[in-house]
Amino acid sequence: MLFSWRGGPGARLRLLSLLFLAAWEAGSGQVRYLVPEEAPHGTFVGRIAQDLGLELAELVPRLFRMASKGGGDLLEVNLQNGILFVNSRIDREELCGRSLECSIHLEVIVERPLQVFHVEVEVKDINDNPPVFPESEKRIIIAESRPPETRFPLDGASDADIGVNSALTYQVYPNDYFTLDPQNSREQTSSLSLVLRKSLDREEIQEHNLLLTASDGGKPELTGTVQLLITILDVNDNAPEFDQLIYKVRMLESAFNGTLVIKLNATDPDDGTNADIIYSFRRPVSPAVLYAFSINSDSGEIRTKGKLDFEERKLYEISVEAIDKGNIPMAGHCTILVEIVDVNDNAPEITITSLALPIQENAQVGTVIALISVSDRDSGANGQVTCSLTPHVPFKLVSTFKNYYSLVLDGTLDRESVASYELVVSARDGGSPSLWATARVSVEVGDVNDNAPVFAQPEYTVFVKENNAPGCHIFTVSARDADAQENARVAYSLVERRVGERALSSYVSVHAESGQVFALQPLDREELELLQFRVSARDAGAPPLGSNVTLQVFVLDENDNAPALLPPPPPSPWPQRVARWVGAGQVVAKVRAVDADSGYNAWLSYELQEEEAAAPGGARSAFRVGLYTGEISTTRALDEADAARQRLLVLVKDHGEPALTATATASSRLVVGPAAAAAEAALVDVHVYLVVAICAVSSLLVLTLLVYTALRCSAPRGEGACVPGPARLVCSSAVGSWASSPRRRRQRVCSGEGPPKADLMAFSPSLPPCLNSAEGTGEIEAGSEQLKEVSSSSMFPNWFSA
Incomplete structure (x- = not known):
């Protein structure tokens, strides 16, 4: 039940x-x-x-x-x-x-x-253990002179059960001479005695064979038996006697070996050898008593010989008998109860029964992290244990039950500051001196996604040469996330937008894991000088966090455009006519060319081909070309020996590596008479026009600079639109040769910090449209009536702006 x-x-x-x-x-x-x-x-x-x-x-x-x-x-x-x-x-x-x-x-x-x-x-408890005697057969020697009511101690049976199941009753039979007298003391020790009922007569009965039965109080009842063999002697009739039947002694468990427990003294009224007493432990002796104590057979002193441990045994029951040396030895008996007194010899023990790890860094204050139990094998104040925690922040111990504690969170956590804590739980008992023990608890802080990826710089500037190979690597972005594991795994992507009429993703791409940025197609500086875009870095947390970085990709120019020749301005006739009376150094024509490149790649030089540099017959050539102006002028005064029709081959070359070239054929016809006079008059008119033009253009230049400066200072910031721009003129040399950079569809990417930037800027009067071909040949014929056309490059200096 x-x-x-x-x-x-x-x-x-x-x-x-x-x-x-x-x-x-x-x-x-x-x-x-x-x-x-x-x-x-x-x-x-x-x-x-x-x-x-x-x-x-x-x-x-x-x-x-x-x-x-x-x-x-x-x-x-x-x-x-x-x-x-x-x-x-x-x-x-x-x-x-x-x-x-x-x-x-x-x-x-x-x-x-x-x-x-x-x-x-x-x-x-149930009654599952029968009474057990220490021996199956007990021999007793009794002198015949012992009077009735003499008591003979017997070893009672033991029952492993408790309560009524261990309450023993004894019976002995046949019992004509003997009866049993069980006595229970307040110390819960049982004393069983065999009492002589009437006088013994050894000559009548020399030996008594009795059966002693012990029955417990359980239901059903269990029994145990022992055979009593009683021998009757006809000698020494007085047994030694102790002054007490039970002695009580208290011993500290820390007592040293050899410490005196008690000195027994038994007396025997007999004389001579019948009064000489030998002390011994009464058999059978428990192993615990033999291990812990020894007895001196002559003096009756009982001393310790083994280590006493209160936690193993709190009470020892020692049965001692004193036997005289008579012909028929007689014995007296007593019991010593040795109570062991506890000393503080056991340190507390700490047990961590449950750990809830790792603890998330966003855990609430009061979260239970671990359950801790403490124990001490000592008793009383020696076994009372108090616990403490070091360091205290951000944790504390909370007592939940006797000798049970909870380790709880007492503050906020930040894994990026402290990833783990090493805590020490100390337990100290109440003994004097007190003993203590420690246990270490490692608390690992779990990561939550509370940090966004961070780039080292908010903006990067990248320089890429034009005509790059498709798919080439141009830059690598890298963002660091202070979180851990998935929360720190960063993925990169483009912030999509449009560049003119095309999507940004048609120009560049970014590798999601490595952050490598690739150019998907060859870049053409003549179409796109600056490509500005943003790269986003997002972690794999839930929810994900991210940040952006701006990349400014400047396209560097390469010499991939040959000079393009410009036709002479109308109404120049073909071929041009030159008066024979023209003196040395007179400009008779001009070769014009432009280069779509910039910088040195667009800086043009002009020279006559070697076969045209010398006149027929080995005479010195009558014409030369300006190295950077392209102006064809006479080297000497013309005479009758010069051919009426002159053909000059002009080589136009840029300063790129390697240099690209174009050739132009200029033809002229030498004329005399009225045509020459007309040419002279036209030249005078041209000089007048040049003076007027210089003054007008100078005024226009100053006005333009003032307007540009005002617009530059008042231009609003944050413009980010990308608009196509018109063709731009550049000055390719310090001498004054003008070049025009045609761009059919040119894109300018504007940053959000100011107006668009250009690596080369120039101001010039209006020029005619450029040739579309990279290389061409044209004829220039000069006449005196058409010399009103003067190269504008000789009128204005070069302007450069980074």
Whole structure:
């Protein structure tokens, strides 16, 4: 039959209230059950889930588990119905020995949230052990002179059970001469004596053979027997006697070997050898007594010889007999009760029963991290333990039950500052001097996604040569995330937008894992000087966090455009006519060319081909070309020996590596007479026009600079639109040769910090459109009436702006 103890009705309600309140607020509680020993497997003990206030459906999700302190797997819980049942054989005597109280202490732990309950299962004794005598046969020598009512001590039987199951009654038969006299003292020691009822006559009966039976009080009753063999002697009729039947002694467990416990003194009224006494432990002697004590057979001194341990044995019962040396030895008996006094010789023990690790860095204050229990084998103040924690911040210890503590969070955590904590739990008892023990607890802080990826710079500037190979690597962005694992895994992507009429992704791409930026197509500086875009870095956390970085990709110029020739301005006739009377150094024509490149790649030089540099017949050539202006002028005065038709081959070359070239053929016809006079008059008019033009253009230049400066200062910031621009003129040399850079569809990417930037800027009067071909040949014929056309490059200096 099973019992579930909760006291009376009022006590039961109060206990249930306390149990539920403690379970919710402190995470601990206590329930008490009763189960008999030797109960078969599966025996019902109690509805533990219901008694602890737990729902059956939450036992498995909350990781319901049960631990037994010293009880092994004697009890188990069915997680389907929440019933506590007997799992294996329970032997109360093996579990608790002779202790009057025998309980199995269970610790029930559930998580989410973490709670601990304490359950006590009392094991009820049953009568499963019969009385046992220390010997199966006992020999007793009795002198015939012993008078009636003489007592002879016997070794009583022992019963491993307790209570009524160990209450023994004795019977001896046949009992014509002897009877039994059991006596129980207040020290719960049994003294069994065989009492002589009438005088013995050795000549009538020399030996008595008796059967001593011990019966316990259990139901059914169990018995044990011992054979008593009594020999009757006709000699020494006085036995030694002690002044007390029971001696009580207190000994410290720290006593050294050889410490005197007691000095016994027995007296014998006989004379001579019949009064000489020998002291000894009465057989049988328990191994514990033989290990801990020794007795001097002559003096009766009992001393310690082994280490005493209060935690192993608190009381020793030593039976001593004093035997005289008469022909018929007689013995006296006494019992010494040695009580062991506890000293503080055991340090506390710390047990960490549950750890909820790692703890997230965003955990709330009061979160339970670990359950800690302490114990001390000593008793009294020596076994009272207090716990402390170092360091204290950001954790603390909270007492939940006797000798049970919870390690809880007492502050905020930041994994990026401190990734783990090494805590030391110290336990100190109340002894003098006190003993202590420590246990280390490693608390790892779990990461949460609270840090966004961060770039080393908010903006990067990249220079890439034009005509790059498709898919070439131009830059690598890298962002660092202070979080860990998935929260620190960064993925890169483009912040998509449009560059003119095309999507940004048609120009560049970024590798999601490495952050490498690739150019998807060859870049043409003549179409796109600056490509500005943003790259986004996002981590893999939930929710993900991200940041952006700006890349400014400047396209560097390469010499990939040959000079392009410009046609002469109308209404120049073909071929041009030159008066024969023109003197040395007179400009008769001009070759004009432009280069779509910039910088040195667009800086043009002009020269005559070698075969044209010399006149026929080895005479010196009558013409030369300006190295940087392209102006064709006479080297000497023309005469009748010069051919009427002149053809000059001009080579136009840029300063790139390698240099690109174009050739132009200039033809002229030498004329005399009115045409020459007209040419001279036209030249005078041209000089006048040049003076007027210089003044006008100078004024326009100053006005343009003022307007540009005003617009530059008042231009709003944050412009980010990308608009196509017109063709731009550049000055390719310091001498003054003008070049125009045609761009059919040119894109300018503007940053958000100011107006567009250019690497080369120039101001010039209007020029005619450029040739589309990179290389061409044209004829220039000069006449005196067409010399009004003068190269504008000789009128204005070069302007460069980075």
